[in-house]
Amino acid sequence: MNTAFHSKSLHLKNRVLVASGTFGYGNEVARFTDLSKIGGIVTKSVSWKPRIGNAPMRIAETPSGMLNSIGLANVGIEEFTAEKLPYLRNVDSQIIVNIAASTIDEYIQILERLEDEEGIAAYEINVSCPNVKEGGLNFGTRCEMTGEITRELRKRTDRFLIIKLTPNVTHIADFAKTCQDEGADSVSLINTLVGMAVNIKTRRPVLSTITGGFSGPAIKPVALAKVYEAAKAVKIPIIGIGGIMSWKDAIEFLLVGASAIQVGTANFLDPDAAAKIAEGMAAYCEEEGIEDIQELVGALKVHETQSAPGFVPVKA
Amino acid sequence: MTVNQWYSVRSNRKVAEETYALRFSAPELAETIKPGQFLNVRVTKEHDPLLRRPYSISNIYGDECEIVYAVEGRGTNILSRMDETSEIGVIGPLGNPFGMEKDYGTAVIMAGGIGVAPFPILTTALKEMGKNTVTLVGARNGTRLFTDGLADPIVATDDGSAGYHGNVLDCFKAQVDLSSLDNPRIFACGPTPMLHAIQQYALETGIQCELSLETEMACGMGICQGCPIESKSAPRKYSLVCTDGPCFEADDIVFHQHTHA
Numbered sequence: 026m027n028t029a030f031h032s033k034s035l036h037l038k039n040r041v042l043v044a045s046g047t048f049g050y051g052n053e054v055a056r057f058t059d060l061s062k063i064g065g066i067v068t069k070s071v072s073w074k075p076r077i078g079n080a081p082m083r084i085a086e087t088p089s090g091m092l093n094s095i096g097l098a099n100v101g102i103e104e105f106t107a108e109k110l111p112y113l114r115n116v117d118s119q120i121i122v123n124i125a126a127s128t129i130d131e132y133i134q135i136l137e138r139l140e141d142e143e144g145i146a147a148y149e150i151n152v153s154c155p156n157v158k159e160g161g162l163n164f165g166t167r168c169e170m171t172g173e174i175t176r177e178l179r180k181r182t183d184r185f186l187i188i189k190l191t192p193n194v195t196h197i198a199d200f201a202k203t204c205q206d207e208g209a210d211s212v213s214l215i216n217t218l219v220g221m222a223v224n225i226k227t228r229r230p231v232l233s234t235i236t237g238g239f240s241g242p243a244i245k246p247v248a249l250a251k252v253y254e255a256a257k258a259v260k261i262p263i264i265g266i267g268g269i270m271s272w273k274d275a276i277e278f279l280l281v282g283a284s285a286i287q288v289g290t291a292n293f294l295d296p297d298a299a300a301k302i303a304e305g306m307a308a309y310c311e312e313e314g315i316e317d318i319q320e321l322v323g324a325l326k327v328h329e330t331q332s333a334p335g336f337v338p339v340k341a
Numbered sequence: 342m343t344v345n346q347w348y349s350v351r352s353n354r355k356v357a358e359e360t361y362a363l364r365f366s367a368p369e370l371a372e373t374i375k376p377g378q379f380l381n382v383r384v385t386k387e388h389d390p391l392l393r394r395p396y397s398i399s400n401i402y403g404d405e406c407e408i409v410y411a412v413e414g415r416g417t418n419i420l421s422r423m424d425e426t427s428e429i430g431v432i433g434p435l436g437n438p439f440g441m442e443k444d445y446g447t448a449v450i451m452a453g454g455i456g457v458a459p460f461p462i463l464t465t466a467l468k469e470m471g472k473n474t475v476t477l478v479g480a481r482n483g484t485r486l487f488t489d490g491l492a493d494p495i496v497a498t499d500d501g502s503a504g505y506h507g508n509v510l511d512c513f514k515a516q517v518d519l520s521s522l523d524n525p526r527i528f529a530c531g532p533t534p535m536l537h538a539i540q541q542y543a544l545e546t547g548i549q550c551e552l553s554l555e556t557e558m559a560c561g562m563g564i565c566q567g568c569p570i571e572s573k574s575a576p577r578k579y580s581l582v583c584t585d586g587p588c589f590e591a592d593d594i595v596f597h598q599h600t601h602a
Contacts, residue, residue, distance in 0.1 A: 046565075046566075047564065047565065048564055049562075049563060049564040053562055053563045053564050053584075054562065054564060056343055057343065057345055057432070057562070075577055077577040077578040078566060078569065078577075078579060081556065081557075081568075081569050081570070082557055083557075083566065083567045083568075083569060084557050084558075084559050084565065084567035084568075085557070086390060086391055086392050086557075087391075088389055089389045089391055090391060091391055091392060093559075093565070093567060095565070095567065098566045098569075098577070098579070241388070241391050242391070270388060290391075292564065293392065293393075293559045293560040293565050294383065294393060295430075296345065296432075296560075296562060296564075297345060
């Protein structure tokens with residue numbers, strides 16, 4: 026029985042990755058789980074300079090979910106390459122470096138710096154960052170900006186290039202298609218939804234930044250629909266993300282068209298969650314007599330008379 | 342060793358108004374956990390409420406660990422209804438212990454509200470070290486006072502229904518002769534405004550002081566970055582309460598009025 030993932034230069038032992046920002050740089054979690062059971066580790070976003078992150082409060086619990094407003098707090102590229110990457114290189118899993126930036130030049134600068142470093146299997150580009158040159162508008166909410174980032178980075182690397190898409194757009198399929206057309210090897214989705222929590226006693230927003238990123242099992246139905254929509258539009262592999270807590274959730278994402286998945290918020294509840302999900306998926310395949318887990322990708326049974334309302338076909 | 346597993350509840354008794362003490366058997370934890378460290382606890386196997394909640398270890402009874410909590414929100418409501426058929430999911434020990442080994446003579450314990458939680462186990466440890474202790478415990482009123490496991494506590498209540506009428510710090514100033522204490526070190530835990538006041542007092546008087554902070558927290562392991570506290574020793578403005586704390590030297594922490602929830 027085969028659970029591996031192979032696409033171009035990326036080879037994962039199974040279909041489970043851990044999502045950026047939910048697993049630190051791996052070392053923090055190593056005492057709680059066997060990192061070698063995870064297909065890939067997506068690092069916390071790395072920016073050119075260190076970022077202190079947002080003021081408290083940074084998190085709020087919501088029904089079956091949570092909001093976060095961390096503000097991409099990270100050690101910056103120099104400390105990342107000097108102190109975090111050496112540890113990650115020795116981990117028996119694939120390392121995917123997530124890149125965050127506030128200008129296209131900064132994305133390029135970080136990627137080019139990382140090209141000198143060994144032991145990186147792929148890049149995941151966080152386009153859900155404010156573009157300082159466009160007045161803080163997120164790169165990822167404008168198709169042409171997402172396309173431009175993809176194009177500029179594609180020119181500069183032969184490594185596996187994943188663009189992480191935000192769900193806070195009208196037609197995510199257009200963004201996935203644009204990334205494919207500009208040479209991305211994969212898209213991962215969804216990043217967090219924009220959300221908000223209010224304290225009626227103080228009449229203040231709970232988060233210091235007023236709104237934050239909404240994640241957790243509450244968003245899984247949204248994520249499934251977005252992955253399904255994107256999968257209809259592109260041929261490149263999709264990495265499904267959003268509220269995956271169990272192997273059953275992961276199988277759902279494969280059925281709607283994801284080739285691999287990322288475990289995010291679940292890591293906060295159980296740092297061993299991703300390893301357990303990978304085991305659960307393998308056990309499911311054994312039980313069902315599935316020889317290659319790839320058989321499940323996009324295997325959702327939809328009757329020819331069924332169609333999802335509001336899905337606009339993406340132009341070829 | 343660090344555990345990440347579910348434990349059966351052994352007992353869960355009401356110890357004061359809206360205040361409970363819950364015990365579970367975990368020899369591996371009981372052996373290793375130190376005063377000031379905490380456990381990050383799941384109160385349900387379902388996904389609502391979603392996140393773990395951090396609780397200080399309150400005491401150890403043989404193989405059993407005890408947490409003391411006040412019923413304040415959804416998590417503690419669920420905890421308060423637990424009995425011997427219930428299970429809690431525990432990750433721990435997490436965080437850094439109190440600086441019991443520092444150079445000081447008398448330990449001054451200042452607890453406000455449910456901030457009393459980490460002090461029974463600290464009291465036991467200090468006793469074993471042969472330290473003198475002065476303990477002050479404050480609560481909203483007399484029915485909410487919890488003093489089990491503390492050594493000769495001086496009590497204070499906001500409404501004057503028991504002990505000193507006022508807060509813990511004022512009670513300390515009024516009832517304890519500071520000059521009689523041999524090189525004191527304060528160990529404080531309680532609401533943020535109280536810790537802020539104690540911090541200012543310690544800085545003014547030059548007394549050693551350590552604060553055990555509580556904040557919203559998700560992972561408890563340093564991966565979510567959700568529990569920042571402004572700190573002078575942090576290379577990038579913020580320390581994390583979970584992995585850099587929860588116990589901090591008072592002069593390291595920067596409080597802001599607007600962060601007082």
